[in-house]
């Protein structure tokens with residue numbers, strides 16, 4: 001992928017001008033690039049992709065940290081058994097195979113004062129929580145419109161004499177909140193199927209996860225169909241046959257159809273003005289689904305003082321308080337000597353952490369780590385970085401969270417329904433894989449086909465991505 005060339009396109013066309021184009025794709029994330037790939041595979045290239053950031057990929061974005069490139073957003077090939085594995089193979093994406101079994105190579109679980117919780121005890125609780133979730137999935141599939149939350153269901157099934165509450169909280173967080181960004185009390189039973197959880201690989205490719213978009217980006221650059229650094233501030237759909245999109249630099253684009261792929265967080269925050277305002281049914285649908293908070297905290301230490309396992313879990317009475325650290329020194333990931341740990345927080349804890357000074361976060365983590373490994377053993381990190389999606393005006397959150405009342409098909413239908421010539425894509429609008437990269441890509445393909453049939457009267461051919 002030649003991102004330098006993509007960047008050059010920004011200079012061309014000037015600012016403050018008016019430009020006509022048949023189709024505008026707003027956003028160069030998985031959805032926008034999925035749509036662009038679909039158009040190209042059908043032989044249609046009269047479109048332009050407009051992106052507010054200085055890079056493609058959206059929430060698929062890698063950064064340099066402590067001498068290696070790490071993924072700030074999506075990191076796992078998900079869900080297990082989904083089409084993402086094939087896409088990754090095609091791009092020759094380097095991944096570490098995720099260990100399925102839970103033992104101390106994978107997971108070291110410790111209480112706040114560093115006491116190691118025996119493997120058998122951890123395994124017993126993991127089995128209990130996982131079995132209940134599988135049961136919940138079956139129950140939801142057989143009982144339409146159940147009003148039970150996942151917590152109601154779990155509370156009913158837990159054996160009162162099994163392990164400590166703190167251990168159960170930590171395991172629940174790891175298998176549930178970590179995936180969905182919300183605790184079981186805020187999710188309905190049909191949070192999607194249990195088989196969504198898990199992944200078939202952890203991306204370690206130093207070209208970045210974004211390499212899966214390399215083919216389509218190369219075509220866009222060659223055909224000059226991509227503009228970076230163009231932040232959309234308003235969309236005027238008052239005319240019947242044209243939609244006008246205005247960028248912060250004053251450039252106006254006029255299109256026959258617009259595909260909007262911005263995150264729910266952006267649309268819910270009113271960062272883009274619509275003239276006339278979007279109809280009530282659309283704003284209701286857009287505001288219905290919460291945008292989840294999921295924060296990675298990258299930490300580089302002067303030396304490794306922790307265990308060799310892939311994950312280090314901290315069992316605390318305070319649910320969700322720095323419960324999990326992923327060890328970049330674990331076997332099969334990066335070259336030894338990076339001395340990097342990634343801490344994860346989600347939901348309310350992620351909101352708290354993203355809105356406090358970074359120094360406070362560093363102190364909190366050091367206190368947790370010193371509890372686990374001892375005062376003298378834990379040095380201060382030499383570098384710390386937050387993924388920071390929550391307050392990024394191009395995202396305003398991590399990914400769509402499950403709904404407390406399930407995913408009513410009416411809401412999904414309303415999310416996918418166009419308003420005049422504005423079409424809606426993005427991960428949150430996918431019926432099967434909302435929240436994932438593949439959900440974004442599928443939504444772009446779906447809407448591109450809709451635009452070709454509806455607005456362009458294009459005959460859809462049975463071709464694969466980019467016609468290959």
Ligand SMILES: Cc1cc2nc3c(=O)[nH]c(=O)nc-3n(C[C@H](O)[C@H](O)[C@H](O)COP(=O)(O)OP(=O)(O)OC[C@H]3O[C@@H](n4cnc5c(N)ncnc54)[C@H](O)[C@@H]3O)c2cc1C
Nearest residue numbers: 027029030031052058059074075076232426427436437440
């Ligand atoms: C921390 C984190 C971890 C994740 N982990 C995984 C994972 O392991 N596996 C997985 O499958 N998924 C994961 N996801 C989710 C996945 O990254 C997303 O579901 C997917 O990438 C969304 O693609 P999209 O195209 O719908 O949205 P985006 O990628 O958000 O694309 C929308 C684009 O629109 C642009 N934009 C927004 N506003 C404007 C504006 N006003 N003007 C111009 N451009 C604008 C944005 O910059 C962005 O490029 C994770 C996400 C995060 C944040």
